[in-house]
């Protein structure tokens with residue numbers, strides 16, 4: 001057996017501890033697969049943290065300075081699992097410059113500075129891997145970069161945020177309100193005390209930036225992703241969607257139209273017959289449409305110490321293989337294309353519109369007229385309960401462009417007394 005490849009950990013929280021656990025529990029298989037032991041020898045923690053018991057259990061040295069890790073000639077690979085942008089970005093850059101390979105699970109950082117860090121790794125002839133940054137334990141990046149390398153991907157759709165999927169599952173199956181579902185998710189540890197990144201769709205948008213790069217070779221920025229979350233989603237709309245045969249899910253998507261792409265995150269009505277409708281609770285799934293394979297779906301835990309750590313350790317093993325073969329400095333995904341975004345007038349979907357209108361005759365005619373003027377027909381119309389003064393009406397439209405939707409919304413605001421309570425895309429079956 002060859003001498004061990006040594007690893008330095010930056011951060012010893014949930015995922016960092018999971019990495020130690022997976023390396024220890026699966027040690028035998030890992031050694032046999034890569035031909036040498038993989039050992040974490042040092043971990044960077046804050047001076048205020050007490051991690052002595054973990055250090056003793058896994059026989060590692062705790063340090064408080066980055067230099068203790070990146071200046072250690074014995075350490076080949078650094079794993080960043082601290083989270084947030086800084087100091088993680090600087091630490092990864094310093095590690096690469098010091099000749100270390102890097103594995104990270106940090107989607108926030110990769111979505112915002114991934115290209116810069118990948119270029120630095122390439123220049124330094126070092127590897128940067130980040131499978132765990134999208135959908136935790138689901139090996140989706142490697143699947144797209146390797147297994148689907150020969151395929152022409154047309155769309156990647158996913159439930160890539162476990163917190164919101166847990167909340168929506170409760171809202172659909174137990175008719176919980178948004179607030180109660182959020183509180184329960186927080187109590188169970190699925191949602192953080194500040195749930196902004198999850199409920200406002202930001203976390204899912206980070207993943208769409210990374211997936212757009214892997215699926216289409218295009219580098220997009222966060223402000224090029226159209227992001228809408230589920231904050232304040234009304235349980236009435238979730239129930240109305242249910243009665244029409246749909247399940248509301250927070251869907252991240254990146255889609256190719258011709259030679260351009262559009263990426264977005266938002267609540268979407270998924271037909272109950274679609275595989276994504278059956279993804280419940282905190283689970284994640286990524287659905288890929290491609291011309292070779294057709295449709296394929298990748299399902300599993302999107303977070304958690306062991307699933308996330310398993311992806312990280314697989315990245316470590318990939319890097320060890322590359323060190324042994326001397327094939328260093330290649331990007332995780334080498335596919336690169338000029339970025340082109342789809343214009344709003346070329347982006348089509350069916351929509352669910354939920355409106356509150358005075359419960360008087362002739363009101364619905366106004367809506368029909370606005371829709372007819374925009375050249376859009378209804379596929380389904382349902383009137384909900386009326387309190388005698390106002391009635392909730394939901395419609396599902398035929399296909400319309402984002403520009404047409406904007407015109408309809410403007411006309412409703414200017415020419416009627418209706419309140420447009422919600423508009424959501426409707427996925428084709």
Ligand SMILES: NC(=O)c1ccc[n+]([C@@H]2O[C@H](COP(=O)([O-])OP(=O)(O)OC[C@H]3O[C@@H](n4cnc5c(N)ncnc54)[C@H](OP(=O)(O)O)[C@@H]3O)[C@@H](O)[C@H]2O)c1
Pocket residue numbers: 010011012013014015016044045046049080081082083084087105106107108132133136302303304305308
């Ligand atoms: N948890 C998951 O299931 C999951 C899934 C996929 C990806 N990820 C990603 O994995 C990363 C780690 O997540 P996690 O859940 O393990 O977070 P965590 O439990 O909060 O662990 C991060 C640890 O790093 C420490 N840390 C932060 N800044 C540091 C610094 N400058 N020096 C030394 N230590 C520092 C933190 O200490 P303090 O608490 O004192 O700040 C904490 O102990 C994040 O990028 C996250 O997005 C997590």
